[in-house]
Amino acid sequence: MSEINQDLLTIGQLQQLTGTHIKSLRYYEKVGVLIPAYIDPDSRYRYYSLSQVHLVFVIQAAIELDIPLKTLNKFLSPEHRSLNLNDFLDYGRQMAEEKIKLIESQFALIDDLRANLSLSKQLEQGDFMITEKPRMYYVTPFDGELNQQAAYSTLGELAKNIMEAKGHYGLEVGMVYIKSATCLSSYLFFDCLDSKPISHLPHLIIQEQAYTITQGNLTNDEIKSFIHQTNAQLTFKVEQIDEQLDLTNLTYHLKYTEEEADFQLVF
Secondary structure (H helix, E strand, C coil): CHHHHCCCEEHHHHHHHHCCCHHHHHHHHHCCCCCCCEECCCCCCEEECCCHHHHHHHHHHHHHCCCCHHHHHHHECCCCCCECHHHHHHHHHHHHHHHHHHHHHHHHHHHHHHHHHHHHHHHCCCCEEEEECCEEEEEEECCCCCCCHHHHHHHHHHHHHHHHCCCCEEEEEEEEEEECCCCEEEEEEEEECCCCCCCCCCEEEECCEEEEEEECCCCHHHHHHHHHHHCCCEEEEEECCCCCCCCCCCCEEEEECCCCCCEEEEC
16 A cells, blocks of 8 residues: 555645645545545545545535535536536536625615614604615505514515515515505515516616605504695605614604605516
8 A cells, every 4th residue: 555655645634735624524525525535444544636635625615605515426427536627617606606696685784774774863853855866675565554463474475485586685674655646555565685676576666766754653544644645656664773773662764755756666
């Protein structure tokens, strides 16, 4: 075995070259993605080829990209003598792009939460007006109270549909009332964090719009009465988020239009 050993690496040497703990290297063998080039039948020592250093780096890249290690077997030959590196790199890039999209959506969630905190601070001084850039929302029809089980179940189904369609939604959640010349309809919503809404999901697209913000701890019927009095075309009832988040008592604010709104409701 001494002659073979000169061409192979011990597990300790592989650890030094890759910076990977021996326990991790043994785990990679256990899941079938790092098979030793040779196992001494007497000592059971593991030996590895120099090219397997590159394989360990590929394994580490897979871990960083949250690729299940067993998935690597798709890119390894049956005898683990070769790795289709080109196909793996294509797959890795795809996974990296998806991870970037997820991180971007998490940043959007943080920005959304800070925007809600800003609204809550301003409301402490009384009603005020804001102008929002174009916004998008995923919606589903609903007529009832926002803080009841029926609403929670409907929102849960909406969230499930968005996630199954690979869409992303933010922290703004509530009800939107849309008043036309002939009727008043209401919908539960999540704000849409996608660059454009998933086309087959019901959604609301609103162009740049001015709103008045006011306290909104009103019942469904009280909001409808408020809308008929103000003739607001769009009215949102949104959970209010304060710096000291009250986990036991929900409060809401209303966001409503006083002028004609430019929007599109898509079903």
